[in-house]
Amino acid sequence: MRAPKLSYANVVSTLCLFLLLGGGAAIAADRLPGNSVGSAQIRDGAVRSSKIHGLAVGARKLAPHSVRAGKIAPGAVGARQLRNGSIGTAQIRDGSITGAKVDESTLDVVPVAQEAHELLPSEDWHVVGQPGEPKFQGQWISIQEVEGWAGAPEPGPAFYKDRLGIVHLRGLAVGKDESFPGGVVFELPPGFRPANGIALTFPAFCESAGGVTEGNCEAVGVYGGGQIESPDGPVPAGSILTEGAVGEIYLSGISFRAES
Numbered sequence: 001m002r003a004p005k006l007s008y009a010n011v012v013s014t015l016c017l018f019l020l021l022g023g024g025a026a027i028a029a030d031r032l033p034g035n036s037v038g039s040a041q042i043r044d045g046a047v048r049s050s051k052i053h054g055l056a057v058g059a060r061k062l063a064p065h066s067v068r069a070g071k072i073a074p075g076a077v078g079a080r081q082l083r084n085g086s087i088g089t090a091q092i093r094d095g096s097i098t099g100a101k102v103d104e105s106t107l108d109v110v111p112v113a114q115e116a117h118e119l120l121p122s123e124d125w126h127v128v129g130q131p132g133e134p135k136f137q138g139q140w141i142s143i144q145e146v147e148g149w150a151g152a153p154e155p156g157p158a159f160y161k162d163r164l165g166i167v168h169l170r171g172l173a174v175g176k177d178e179s180f181p182g183g184v185v186f187e188l189p190p191g192f193r194p195a196n197g198i199a200l201t202f203p204a205f206c207e208s209a210g211g212v213t214e215g216n217c218e219a220v221g222v223y224g225g226g227q228i229e230s231p232d233g234p235v236p237a238g239s240i241l242t243e244g245a246v247g248e249i250y251l252s253g254i255s256f257r258a259e260s
Contacts, residue, residue: 125158139181169251180245188238195259207248
């Protein structure tokens, strides 16, 4: 039996069937009006990342706040994906960044902290009258040396220099045998004095022959090379002295910058 020959009618009918079943859909899709297919016409999960061309979706195509943390895979956004200056304090929620989330290797030393780290540590108190420390002058002694006053809450005269080069004084000096020696109490060593030739005067509590006074009795620190003249004669550099007949002098609270 011979195969039937293809006729013009056979070809035309077959072509029409193809266009009706498949080609028509292609033609219809090509003729869809713009913006006629939106999220309502797309089934959930129908469009995945594998079906989206790289860089096809940028920031301009995303609605504000449309992408939140729950939609970003862990580790998907790093420093390389962020534009310089794009994240400031306004974009960071309070308490969202803790020490555990900061890589120490990314931190620089704060300039002020570095400067503080390089400063010399504060030293211990230099107690006047102790071995290797300045000696009392004339009839002056520490309150701790007075009979019955050992262990008194007020310490004897002492000084130290802090990290910033400020000298601090403290303590109570008294006249031996209840005398009123006045004058130089002790001499500060070099490195603990104000600038050369400078005399600093500080109001102080003291006991004079007329009783306890405040402000009228003065502790004077004289520092620098050479000597400074006073009504009673030259005063050695670095001297801590009082004016007049004084039997007690409180040095606590006096401080100044060491300059010589």
